Amino acid sequence: MTQTVAATAGREDGPVAPRSAADALRAAVDHLRSVQDPAGWWKGELATNVTMDAEDLLLREFLGIRRAEETEEAARWIRSQQREDGTWATFEGGPGELSTTVEAWVALRLAGDPVDAPHMMRANEFIVAGGGLENTRVFTRIWLALFGLWPWDKLPELPPELIFLPRWFPLNVYDFGCWARQTVVPLTIVGSLRPVRSLPFGVDELRTGADPRRKAPLWTWSGAFQRLDRILHFYARHPVRPLRRLAQRRAAEWILARQESDGGWGGIQPPWVYSLMALHLLGYALDHPAIRVGIEGLEGFLVREDTPEGRVRRLEACQSPVWDTGLALTALLDAGVPGDDEAVLRATDWLLGEEIRVPGDWSVQRPELAPGGWAFEFANDGYPDTDDTAEIVLALRRVGHPEPARVRAAIDRGMAWTIGMQSKDGGWGAFDADNTSTLPNKLPFCDFGEVIDPPSADVTAHIVEALAAEGLSAHESTQRGIRWLLDNQEPDGSWFGRWGANYVYGTGAVVPALVVSGTDPASPPIRRAVAWLMEHQNPDGGWGEDLRSYVDRSWAGKGTSTASQTAWALLALLAAGERGESVERGVGFLVDTQRPDGGWDEPQFTGTGFPGDFYINYHLYRIVFPVSALGRYVRVTG
Numbered sequence: 001m002t003q004t005v006a007a008t009a010g011r012e013d014g015p016v017a018p019r020s021a022a023d024a025l026r027a028a029v030d031h032l033r034s035v036q037d038p039a040g041w042w043k044g045e046l047a048t049n050v051t052m053d054a055e056d057l058l059l060r061e062f063l064g065i066r067r068a069e070e071t072e073e074a075a076r077w078i079r080s081q082q083r084e085d086g087t088w089a090t091f092e093g094g095p096g097e098l099s100t101t102v103e104a105w106v107a108l109r110l111a112g113d114p115v116d117a118p119h120m121m122r123a124n125e126f127i128v129a130g131g132g133l134e135n136t137r138v139f140t141r142i143w144l145a146l147f148g149l150w151p152w153d154k155l156p157e158l159p160p161e162l163i164f165l166p167r168w169f170p171l172n173v174y175d176f177g178c179w180a181r182q183t184v185v186p187l188t189i190v191g192s193l194r195p196v197r198s199l200p201f202g203v204d205e206l207r208t209g210a211d212p213r214r215k216a217p218l219w220t221w222s223g224a225f226q227r228l229d230r231i232l233h234f235y236a237r238h239p240v241r242p243l244r245r246l247a248q249r250r251a252a253e254w255i256l257a258r259q260e261s262d263g264g265w266g267g268i269q270p271p272w273v274y275s276l277m278a279l280h281l282l283g284y285a286l287d288h289p290a291i292r293v294g295i296e297g298l299e300g301f302l303v304r305e306d307t308p309e310g311r312v313r314r315l316e317a318c319q320s321p322v323w324d325t326g327l328a329l330t331a332l333l334d335a336g337v338p339g340d341d342e343a344v345l346r347a348t349d350w351l352l353g354e355e356i357r358v359p360g361d362w363s364v365q366r367p368e369l370a371p372g373g374w375a376f377e378f379a380n381d382g383y384p385d386t387d388d389t390a391e392i393v394l395a396l397r398r399v400g401h402p403e404p405a406r407v408r409a410a411i412d413r414g415m416a417w418t419i420g421m422q423s424k425d426g427g428w429g430a431f432d433a434d435n436t437s438t439l440p441n442k443l444p445f446c447d448f449g450e451v452i453d454p455p456s457a458d459v460t461a462h463i464v465e466a467l468a469a470e471g472l473s474a475h476e477s478t479q480r481g482i483r484w485l486l487d488n489q490e491p492d493g494s495w496f497g498r499w500g501a502n503y504v505y506g507t508g509a510v511v512p513a514l515v516v517s518g519t520d521p522a523s524p525p526i527r528r529a530v531a532w533l534m535e536h537q538n539p540d541g542g543w544g545e546d547l548r549s550y551v552d553r554s555w556a557g558k559g560t561s562t563a564s565q566t567a568w569a570l571l572a573l574l575a576a577g578e579r580g581e582s583v584e585r586g587v588g589f590l591v592d593t594q595r596p597d598g599g600w601d602e603p604q605f606t607g608t609g610f611p612g613d614f615y616i617n618y619h620l621y622r623i624v625f626p627v628s629a630l631g632r633y634v635r636v637t638g
Contacts, residue, residue, distance in 0.1 A: 021637075024591045024598075025630040029335045031598030032328060032623050033343055040350030042328040043321040044620025045303060048609070049090045050078045051100050052269055052315040054107035056298070058143055059273045061110060062197050063280060065295065070313060073304070075111035077312040078104050079119065086122025091547050091605035091615040093560070098130040099140040099448075102206060106144070109201050124205050132208035137448040142187070146277075148196040149203045156444035157232035159239075160188040160247035163254060167364060173254075174364050176440050177453035178383050178431040181361070182258065182271035184445075185251050186278035192236065192248065193281050222442045229444050252282055256290060258361075260379040263297025267377030269317045272298065317609070320618065322354055323376050323388050327624040329395035334631035339400030348399045348407065351392055355410050356384040362421065365433050369420040372413030385430045386421050387459045387499065389414045390466040397469060415470060418463055419477045426480035427455025427488070428463050430499070449610030456498030457488055457506045461513035468517035482517055485510055486525055493528030494556065501565070501606045501615070502549045503556045507533060508568030512575035521577045532557065533569050534582045541585035542566040542593075544604065550611040563600035564618075566590060567625035574632050587633050590626050599623050 036042055053074045060066035081104075082088055087096025088104045105123045113120055127133075133141070133150065144150035163185065165172035173181045216223035255275050258265055265271040276294045284291050301316045329347045337344060351374070359371050360382035373389035375381070393411050401407045421433045429435050435453040440446055460481050467478040489495055489510075490503070497505030511529050515521055535557075537543055542561025549555035559565075570586045594600055600622045607616030 019591055021587050021591055021630050022634050024594050025335055025627065025634055027594065027598035028623060028627045028630065029332065029337065029598075032331060032627055035620075035623075036328070036343055036347070038346075040325070040346035040348075041321045042324045042347070042620060042624075043319060044324055044618055044623075046316045046318055046320055046607075047314075047605075047617040047619065048317045048614065049097075049100055050081050050088050050107075050314075051103050052317050053078055053313075054103040055143060055269070055273060056315045057107050057110055058103075058146070059276065061199075062146055062195075062277060063286065063295070065286070066110075071111050073311050073313040075108055075113070076307070076310055077314045078107055078111075079113075080307070080309065080312065082119055082123070085126065086119065086124075087126050088123075090613070092603045092617065094547060094605075094615075096126055096130075098127060099136040101130075102127055102133060102136050102140055103143065105206070106149075106203065109203075110199070115201070115205060127206045128208060131210065133203060133206045134208055134210045138445055139448050142190075144203065146190075146195060146197060147199045149199070152191070152194040153233065155191070156229050157236050158184060158188045158191050158445055159232055159235065159244075160192050160251045161243060162188055163247055163251045170437070170439055171443075174361070174432075175435070175437045176451050177429075177435055178361055179266060179268055179270070180440070180446075180449075180451035182266050182268075183274055185254055186271065186274040189248050189251050189278035190274060190281060192239075192244065195277075195281055220442075222444075225443050248282060252279060255279065258382050259290060259294070260381065262300065262379035263293035263295070264379065266383055267318055267375070267380040269301075269315065317614075317616075319377050320620075321378055322351070322374050323391070324618075324620045324624070325351055326374070326388065326392040326395050327628075328620065329399070330391070331624040331627035331631065333395065333398045334628040334635075336631060336635065339398055340402075344399055345401060348396060348401055351396065352406065352410055355413070356381050357413075360384065362432055365435075366420055369417060370413070372410075372415075372417030374414065383431055384417070386418050386428050387430050387462055389418050390459075390462040393418075393466045394462075394469055411470070415466065415472075418466070419475075422477050422480065423455050425455060426484035427457075427460040428481070429453040429455050430459050449613045455484065457485060457495040458497050458499055458509040460484055461495075461506075461509040464517050465509075465513035468513070473517045478517060482514065482519070485514060489525055489528070492556075493525075493530075493532035495529070497608070498611065499608050500568075501545050501547050501608060502611075504533075504536070504543055504545045504565045504568050505606070508565075508572045511572035515575045521575075526576050530573060530576050530578060533572060537569070537582055537585065541589035543569040543586070545606075547605060547608070547615050550608070560604060561589060561593075562602050562604050562606055562622070563590060563593065564602060564606045564621040564625045567629035570629040570633065571625075574629070574636060579637070583633070587630065590630060594626075600626060 057074055088100045090097045090100055101123050141150045141155055145152050167174055176184055265275045302313050304313045325347050332344055354374055356373055357371055358381055373384040374392050375384045376388055393414050396407050396411055422428055423434045430453055432453050440451045464478055464481040472478050494503040495506035495510045507529050538561045540561050543565045544559035544561040545557055545565060546555045546559035566586050566589055573583050602622035605615040605617040606621055607618045609616055
């Protein structure tokens, strides 16, 4: 077993004795237990970037409910995240990002920061050098248009009549991924009404005067849609009034039908804020139940803390209690915690209560499929996902619950639903089946983030692993999933990670799934994956991958070592039967960097919302994955 000197050696209380992986595991398990909620769930903060906070202030300004105290608290947070060069980034250590910096600048102007303040001037210089407002993403310019800072005529047109398109027609709302369709539908209302709320300042300092419209060749889809956008703009000026009013009303009904019990939509920020604006513009007063509970629900997504500069507040883009609880449960069981442990049973009971038993948008594509499975958030009955379901099945099947039939029934329903959500090509997307049309990506409106939900290696791997654990390795769905994974291995031996950073995450998911489902660890695909991981191990023994790997392949597998990414690599190597120097150095990294409280520091973002655009720091990743990796290491090494 690895023996290593802890990083805390030499403290005032004297040298620390060499610590083992088992010592680190015990401390980590204690730490993980300490952050469990009494109700049974775990939830780490889900940190993103300051666009969430800027847009929260702008939403409250738009609705007329912004208060001075919350404005100053949010402004303190936004200022604290600005870097020395005046920019704001989308992830820790990343490059300055134009649209994020623009939104932060506007929010700070709203909070009263003078335009000639040094920090505002530095941001201004970066924005102008980067092409100014004219070069920002469409979503940023929509926020500007809401306050008269950008002309609506210079934004892509999204007509609310889109709601009438049948399922078989290209670019109907179900061609978009679930997160995108829930955003697009309310934005069709907002865009058709073109509201403007005046502000006491302008943004001329941020303009360059360049024409933001870049024409693609007519024979391309992008070029064709740009020309179609001209026609839609003409129609927007001369709509068929009764049809437009009916479309707006139908879209509002669609929105209201998808509001969750916590007041939100899909448990994520974009559809939540745009749905509130759309309904309010259609005449829903602030005291209308849908608006009132929607605004109140946002309070549950706010994180407040005291700092030397004063109290700050920031908004989570989403919350991940179901996902976090499933991973924490697996981590405890990997660490050798008994299946009938009190913490395990509390988590199990809570997860059983979160099972989804009603149809959602997924049933548009799979109308005959019985509901089952789990979602990501506290309240999101309309959008269970296959990834959460697979991870929770992997955990629940190992629990020694006093009502085994109840657990088994939930697992069976979840697996039946997941199998039914397999796409035609053999892989799985997260929320929908066969959500693979690339046409939405070509729309002028869609210049930010992924708007479809095609199968991915990490999701498919988790499902294959769950099917294999359930004894279904020979099942046709499992075999099709295995073939999909093998067909989608990168030439260098890695796998792309859609929901985690990035090739380390994808490879860390796929290797254990292939091995447990019957692939020989000595087979070429596994050996190439192992070789890739070993080649990308850092000198300190850990693994890390910078999020720039999503836009620049030269970053693949390269970056500052982190606890979560090191754990992902170790889980793959251990599954492949590796027991040598590479594994020992990886375990040593986790032992040496562990904090005295049993956790790990991880400022880096290792989660992915939209590859290339939006990233996440899951605060629980830095504990659950190292516990699983150390637990499996201790088990196989005795």
